[in-house]
Amino acid sequence: MGDLKLNHSVKNGAVSRLNPLDPEEFRRQGHMMIDFIADYYQNIEIYPVRSQVKPGYLRERLPESAPVNPEPLEIILKDVQNDIIPGITHWQSPNFFAYFPSSGSIAGFLGEMLSTGFNTVGFNWIGSPAATELESIVMDWLGKMLKLPSSFLFSGGGGGVIVVTCSNNFRFRSRTNSLVLMLHRRDYLSSSTAVDPLGPLCDVAKEYGIWVHVDAAYAGGACICPEFRHFLDGVEGANSFSFNAHKWFFTTLDCCCLWLKHPSALISALSTNPEILNNKATESKQVVDYKDWQMALSRRFRALKLWLVLRSYGVTGLGDFIRGHVKMAKHFESLLAADKRFEVVFPTNFAMVSFRVSPLAIPNNEDVNEFNRNLLESINASGSAYMVHAVVGGVYVIRLAVGATLTEYQHVTMAFKLVQDRANALLCTY
Amino acid sequence: MGDLKLNHSVKNGAVSRLNPLDPEEFRRQGHMMIDFIADYYQNIEIYPVRSQVKPGYLRERLPESAPVNPEPLEIILKDVQNDIIPGITHWQSPNFFAYFPSSGSIAGFLGEMLSTGFNTVGFNWIGSPAATELESIVMDWLGKMLKLPSSFLFSGGGGGVIVVTCSNNFRFRSRTNSLVLMLHRRDYLSSSTAVDPLGPLCDVAKEYGIWVHVDAAYAGGACICPEFRHFLDGVEGANSFSFNAHKWFFTTLDCCCLWLKHPSALISALSTNPEILNNKATESKQVVDYKDWQMALSRRFRALKLWLVLRSYGVTGLGDFIRGHVKMAKHFESLLAADKRFEVVFPTNFAMVSFRVSPLAIPNNEDVNEFNRNLLESINASGSAYMVHAVVGGVYVIRLAVGATLTEYQHVTMAFKLVQDRANALLCTY
Known part of the structure; x- marks a missing residue:
């Protein structure tokens, strides 16, 4: 089996196992992992932001017990790609606006x-x-x-x-x-x-x-x-x-x-x-x-x-990154303001905008909170962006938190278009 | 300044900062870091196992405030080498036998x-x-x-x-x-x-x-x-x-x-x-x-x-690594047994040997615990190995815990020789 070569070297007929912290093997596998993760960042926008798998999906794919024998990194990385990544909610995606950011760098x-x-x-x-x-x-x-x-x-x-x-x-x-x-x-x-x-x-x-x-x-x-x-x-x-x-x-x-x-x-x-x-x-x-x-x-x-x-970023660099996110949140706010069907519910202190479709835009008999809940689910099911809600004083709001490191203006603009499209679609059903 | 090129690109006269998670820059710096760490493992035995710095050493070397402007990784890695590594106690060193292992892989x-x-x-x-x-x-x-x-x-x-x-x-x-x-x-x-x-x-x-x-x-x-x-x-x-x-x-x-x-x-x-x-x-x-x-x-x-x-290691590989450490601990025990001046104090259940210079080998008026305390300090001050002590039931013992991933037989043999040499030197002072 080819994979044995990676973890073992054969010497005088006996299999001698490499030390699990062998520096040259560390170097080889380390470089492979860097490329894997760099490629992941490069392609991150092709994945649905919020994972779309069903509960229990992974148990159906993985064996019931740990392997008896060593497996090579090449095989493991294939499984990461095929089995793990579909179950990842991509916090590093530029279209991730949920919870609070988990801003890697x-x-x-x-x-x-x-x-x-x-x-x-x-x-x-x-x-x-x-x-x-x-x-x-x-x-x-x-x-x-x-x-x-x-x-x-x-x-x-x-x-x-x-x-x-x-x-x-x-x-x-x-x-x-x-x-x-x-x-x-x-x-x-x-x-x-x-x-x-x-x-x-x-x-x-x-x-x-x-x-x-x-x-x-x-x-x-x-x-x-x-x-x-x-x-x-x-x-x-x-x-x-x-x-x-x-x-x-x-x-x-x-x-x-x-x-x-x-x-x-x-x-x-x-x-x-x-x-x-x-x-x-x-x-x-x-x-x-x-x-x-x-x-x-x-x-x-x-x-x-x-x-x-x-x-690596210095005081000025870090300040600029933060200001960039705040400006993008303001940009989203201005897009909302241009469409009277939406309202910003809380003042935007930092880079998080709380908004909803206004009660004025929703047909009389409909529950405003329920409408916005359906809107959020429709946004997230699209896979194109991920936001979450909050309920404060009985008001259900959708939260857009800018802060994923890869987010740029175009992503915020696209997020607004997504919100608008989904709201249009929902309003049309009445 | 050369370093600016690393974090900025100049476009139409304006400085445009790279995204702090830019995939290609991630790839470049990631490979650099892998090589740095692989080299560290390669050279790990040249450093004293237990850091020999004095309290406050780092405050004397680092600036009082964070830098205003970004600094390039090349400079930071030089500082890691010159300022941080001297203050590291090398848990990944094959000559680390202190506490319990922190076995990386x-x-x-x-x-x-x-x-x-x-x-x-x-x-x-x-x-x-x-x-x-x-x-x-x-x-x-x-x-x-x-x-x-x-x-x-x-x-x-x-x-x-x-x-x-x-x-x-x-x-x-x-x-x-x-x-x-x-x-x-x-x-x-x-x-x-x-x-x-x-x-x-x-x-x-x-x-x-x-x-x-x-x-x-x-x-x-x-x-x-x-x-x-x-x-x-x-x-x-x-x-x-x-x-x-x-x-x-x-x-x-x-x-x-x-x-x-x-x-x-x-x-x-x-x-x-x-x-x-x-x-x-x-x-x-x-x-x-x-x-x-x-x-x-x-x-x-x-x-x-x-x-x-x-x-990566499978059930058999992991079992073999553990058994290897247990055998090395037994090897250390057998070296101790061949020199009647030493005694193993507790039974060795796993890969940790508790030993001391026996009261029989120490001149009558000397405090046995004090002698072994001095012996341990002498071993650790050498920088060639690091062990710690325990006191159980009033008995001061030196503990040699095999478990650093890079440790092999030769390191255990050298550790015994170090213990023996330092004990000889101390006994000669009487």
């Missing part, structure tokens, strides 16, 4: 590769000093870009850490109950991208001694642009602040940036000290051991990808 | 690339059906390889999920308190690789209605080999079972495989239903929404790397 991808290549476990400083120190440094860099008060930076007695995702921050209760997270208004705020006025809220919380965590999961990164920074006014009264760089900051999943004024509160809640991890650097108290800033013990070297993103 | 790396390339957010089935379905399928495959009772598999009413890491499982308390994890003996058991007899423990727990979670973080994967499967005897009485495929199962960080007999207990504790995620597939109750099986809402497509590992 070349730099984020390369940083992830490097982190996976080193495959270090940075539970403490000595586990890989560079992993800890780079994380502290880039969190200070990013804190400065956001003009966070210096009390959130290491230099000001606070500090930052990269954790899995913002939603996690709400899920945990500390073991000591010394850390209480409040203002759990995220489900509502996130779906509409409304922003609370931080100053007055922090003032009230301070009066009652309540910990204020500001979760800017989606749009926190946009505040590196001076024109959006005002949304963070008052953050100096908060205890902690976070945003997901994997949403709209060109860093691949997962990368939640969390800053705290008093990291000691987190550390006293979460620290562990198994004997096996004791070491001189920790004893010296001169180092950060990030295991004490998170729930899990193990941690990946996530700072690398954020560092590569910041360096 | 080509297949694990490629799976991670593919998952990062798709960069999907698989909180629910529709977020990417392939991500959910492949995860359920590979967890069934792996459960069968481990001969878990069918009640842990989807086909038997249970099911598996990939979470971040086993240590997380102990950290959370569910919001509803419907899920209680017990048998928190991991810190002790892990450092010595001792294994509890599961049958009798489960019997006692059943009597009191206590949830039994079996955490086989390090060596669970070894139980795919028939000769190690007996360690899991009695698991049929447990409620859940997990191991970290990123430790000793050739899957890059992070990948904790968790099976449950009654996933409903987890789901009732952890499910969330924001309106924005409502969809027909979820309403049909025909699909798994893995967001309800974990604390965070977002999740990466981790099943891909496990699938690539299982297929």
Whole structure:
């Protein structure tokens, strides 16, 4: 069998297996995978954005058990193409406008590769000093870009850490109950991208001694642009602040940036000290051991990808990418405004437009929410774009979130034409 | 400036920035990174295994703020080489014997690339059906390889999920308190690789209605080999079972495989239903929404790397890799046995040897633990190998954990010679 040649070499009649991390084989297969993914990006628009498969589709295609013998990458990649890709909802497609973006980038991808290549476990400083120190440094860099008060930076007695995702921050209760997270208004705020006025809220919380965590999961990164920074006014009264760089900051999943004024509160809640991890650097108290800033013990070297993103695009580049998406959202809004049958339901703060077919355009006896629900399903079933809905105050809205990295003006224009066509078709049925 | 050419193209006098996910630029930079990492593996033995930098080394080398303008990958990679690599503790080095292994592999790396390339957010089935379905399928495959009772598999009413890491499982308390994890003996058991007899423990727990979670973080994967499967005897009485495929199962960080007999207990504790995620597939109750099986809402497509590992190496290949490490550990044990000054402190169950210089070899007035502590520091300061210690029952032991993927017999032999040389040198000072 030809495939055996790839994983084995025959020497003196005996089959000798290659080391599974053999550098030359790594190089060969690595290049093959880069080309596969580059081709995927090149062709991404030919696939339906929202996967069209039926539940259980993959179990019908894959064997019931793992293979006994090794299989070559060439065969596996064919199966990725034929069996996996049909079941992918293409978050990297320029026609993906659903949920919040998962904005990949070349730099984020390369940083992830490097982190996976080193495959270090940075539970403490000595586990890989560079992993800890780079994380502290880039969190200070990013804190400065956001003009966070210096009390959130290491230099000001606070500090930052990269954790899995913002939603996690709400899920945990500390073991000591010394850390209480409040203002759990995220489900509502996130779906509409409304922003609370931080100053007055922090003032009230301070009066009652309540910990204020500001979760800017989606749009926190946009505040590196001076024109959006005002949304963070008052953050100096908060205890902690976070945003997901994997949403709209060109860093691949997962990368939640969390800053705290008093990291000691987190550390006293979460620290562990198994004997096996004791070491001189920790004893010296001169180092950060990030295991004490998170729930899990193990941690990946996530700072690398954020560092590569910041360096590869620079502060100006990142600001321009964000502004580009905001402008495209405004463009979509202007297209809606030119057709009186549509209405924008919430003000567009960032790059997300909430709209619907107006009750005025819908025949009297029809349920407005139901009509818009049918419209959205018709849009998504087309495969040409993917959007999702929200319901706020009983109003069903369709959300168009611009933020997929490959999206350009033409995609937004096409998305509007799709919405218009499908609305026309639905209105004709009455 | 030359570097501008890399990120910009000049057209009619105006600078037009490349899309940060431009497929051809992705291809160019991706190939560059593959070569960088392949070269790193090729040269990995020239670096001290445990980083020798001093706390704060990186802040002295990096700028205080993020760059304003984009920088080219060529420059960034030079900085990785000069500034980051000295601060890496090389977990992929064949001379890394510390903690537990973080066993990378080509297949694990490629799976991670593919998952990062798709960069999907698989909180629910529709977020990417392939991500959910492949995860359920590979967890069934792996459960069968481990001969878990069918009640842990989807086909038997249970099911598996990939979470971040086993240590997380102990950290959370569910919001509803419907899920209680017990048998928190991991810190002790892990450092010595001792294994509890599961049958009798489960019997006692059943009597009191206590949830039994079996955490086989390090060596669970070894139980795919028939000769190690007996360690899991009695698991049929447990409620859940997990191991970290990123430790000793050739899957890059992070990948904790968790099976449950009654996933409903987890789901009732952890499910969330924001309106924005409502969809027909979820309403049909025909699909798994893995967001309800974990604390965070977002999740990466981790099943891909496990699938690539299982297929690229097959059941036989994986068993052979594990057996190879176990044999190397036995080889180290036999080298120790030939020098009466050393003793093996705990029985070697898997590929981790716990040893020390015997009290009989140490001059009367010396503290045995202190001597071995000094010996370990001397070994690690050499940069030629990295091991850590454990203290069990007051006895300080040095641990040699074989499991780095690149490790071969010669590395274990050299590690023994290093231990011997350093012990000789220390004994000579008396």
